[in-house]
Amino acid sequence: GDNINDIIDHKLFSEDDIHEMCVRLGAQLTKDYAGKRPLVVGALKGAIYFLTDLTRQMDVAHQLDFLDVSSYGDGFESTGKIKVVTDLAADVKDRDVLIIEDIVDTGLTLKFMKDLIKKRGAKSVKCCAMLNKEARRNVDVDVDYFGSKVGNEFVVGYGLDFLNMYRNLPYVGVLKPEVIQKYVNK
Numbered sequence: 495g496d497n498i499n500d501i502i503d504h505k506l507f508s509e510d511d512i513h514e515m516c517v518r519l520g521a522q523l524t525k526d527y528a529g530k531r532p533l534v535v536g537a538l539k540g541a542i543y544f545l546t547d548l549t550r551q552m553d554v555a556h557q558l559d560f561l562d563v564s565s566y567g568d569g570f571e572s573t574g575k576i577k578v579v580t581d582l583a584a585d586v587k588d589r590d591v592l593i594i595e596d597i598v599d600t601g602l603t604l605k606f607m608k609d610l611i612k613k614r615g616a617k618s619v620k621c622c623a624m625l626n627k628e629a630r631r632n633v634d635v636d637v638d639y640f641g642s643k644v645g646n647e648f649v650v651g652y653g654l655d656f657l658n659m660y661r662n663l664p665y666v667g668v669l670k671p672e673v674i675q676k677y678v679n680k
C-alpha cells in the first residue's frame with residue numbers, strides 16, 4: 495500500500511545513528527569554522543532534514559541559504575543534465591560556503607554546485623553530506639565531511655526520496671525492490 499512502513503525492506507541508519515552523525519559532524523564543523531561565519535547552503539530538497547539537525551549541533555554563527563540544482567527531477571535515475579531550478583539568494587563572493595547534502599552519489603550534483611560557487615568567487619567551498627555512495631562516483635569531487643559511507647542500495651528517508659516521496663521517514667531505509675519494479679514497469 496501507500497503506508498510508508500510497507501515500502502521499506504530494512505532499516506539502514508536509525509534515528510539514533512543519524513543523531514550521532516550530527517553530533518560528531520557538528521563538533522568537527524564547530525572547530526573548523528570557528529570565527530569564519532560561513533554561509534551554509536542546503537541542497538534542495540534532499541538536504542533539509544539533515545541540515546536542520548546538523549546546524550543545531552554547530553556552535554558557529556552562520557547564515558543559511560538554499561540552492562536547487564536537481565538532476566534527477568522526480569525520477570530515480572540521474573539524467574546527467576543539471577540545471578539550476580532555484581538559485582541562491584546570497585552573494586557568495588569572499589564567503590566560506592558549506593554545502594549540505596543528504597547523499598553524494600555520482601558526484602555530478604556536488605561538482606556542479608561547487609564549480610558554480612567557486613566561479614562566483616567564494617573564498618572556500620566545502621561539503622558535508624550525510625551519506626557518501628562512493629562506489630557510484632563518476633566525477634572527481636571531494637566530499638569534505640560525511641556521516642557514513644553507504645553501499646549501492648536504493649535508500650530512502652530522512653530527506654532521501656523515491657519519486658519525490660518518502661523523504662519524511664525519520665530513519666534511512668532500503669526500499670523494497672518490488673516498489674521500484676512497480677514503477678519501472680509502468
Ligand code: PRP
Nearest residue numbers: 538539540564565566599600601602603
Ligand atoms: C539527489 C541527492 C543529491 C544528488 C546526488 O538529489 O539529494 O543532491 O541527487 O546524486 P549525484 O551525486 O549522482 O548527482 P536530486 O537531484 O534527486 O534532488 P532532490 O534533492 O530534490 O531529491
Ligand code: MN
Nearest residue numbers: 537538539540
Ligand atoms: Mn538532492
Ligand code: MG
Nearest residue numbers: 540566655658
Ligand atoms: Mg531525489
